[in-house]
Amino acid sequence: MAPLPEKRHPDMKHPALASVAQLGDYDAIIDVRTPAEFAEDHVPGAINCPVLSNEERVAVGTLYKQVSPFEAKKVGAALISINIARHLQERFRDMPKEWRPLIYCWRGGQRSGAMQIIFRQIGWRADKLDGGYKAFRQHVMEQIDALAPRFAYRVVCGATGSGKTRILQALARQGAQVLDLETLAAHKGSVLGVLPGEPQPAQKGFETALWQALAGFDSSRPVFVEAESRKIGRLHLPDALLEAVRGGECLEVAASLPARVEFLLRDYDYFLQDPEWLVRRLDNLKELQGKETVARWQALAREGGWSQLVQELLDLHYDPHYRRSQGQNYQGRRRHDPFVSDDLSDAGIEALAASMLVAAGA
Secondary structure (H helix, E strand, O other), X not given: OOOOOOOOOOOOOOOOEEOHHHHHHOOEEEEOOOXXXXXXXXXXXXXXXXXXXXXXXXXXXXXXXXXXXXXXXXXXXXXXXXXXXXXXXXXHXXXXXXXXXXXXXXXXXXXXXXXHHHHHHHOOOOEEEOOHHHHHHHHHHHHHHHHHHHOOEEEEEEOOOOOHHHHHHHHHHOOOEEEXXXXXXXXXXXXXOEOOOOOOOOHHHXXXXXXXHHHOOOOOOXXXXXXXXXXEOOEEOOHHHHHHHXXXXXXXXXXXXXXXXXXXXXXXXXXXXXXXXXXXXXXXXXXXXXXXXXXXXXXXXXXXXXXXXXXXXXXXXXXXXXXXXXXXXXXXXXXXXXXXXXXXXXXXHHHHHHHHHHHHOO
């Protein structure tokens, strides 16, 4: 997360509203939106104490539209009072008088205002986030646009199966600044890159994570990142970041085909545990590769012909796509010869990362 200002404890004349720049001034940040809103994205470090549940918010909204705002406000006020009382009993009853929370909802309006009024009547110096989550969201997007061009990017390029994400992780272990986009996106960046049992974050949550990462970097040092397309799974990279990364210096991994096949069999080992899951994912390639080719690949998956399947996927699908996309999108400086390797074991990846650190002067 971005470095936050040191905590200040001003006198009682401190205003009831706080800006996004003051997030670090508080002992707790309380998000009173619904659990669904919170799950999509929230201020880092915030706790969710909804004053309306998902279902309650829908019911109040329906009443607002179909009956009247007055009737909706009466029902909403009762529900909000009940929920705030529950939070006071379960979450906050032991907080000392000096405790200073910051409260926010979607726009910094009635939901956060209701909790703030009650907290201040108790004696806590509770403030509201001016503009609510909407103001925080605007801040995140403005900061991504401002921060992304500030860094010198070292872009790890290479065909599918070259271990690029693992190389980035090794670079991080060796002290480099790393922006690991695929880990933040919970996706391996290809049509088969879905991680079983690990859903991708919402777009807004992904962008908040990007902002936190960028805000933590030192602009005097290079940032290592993997070459990516505009989308990672269903998530979009912000334009400013994508443009900045595509202008970075490329560090190309040239791993042998046998090494790549062996690496993919290790890195995608969950395919071996559930071949039918892979069979279903391969359906997505029918339009590009044709029904007969995909049917052959699906048969190989069911029969356990993993090495042949992976090699054909590389030869016929991934490598041609890589040559097209990299030539078009990543034409940054290539001051170094490709980093050639026929060893993508853990030790081989650590060695590649060490070589890149030396080459990049990091």
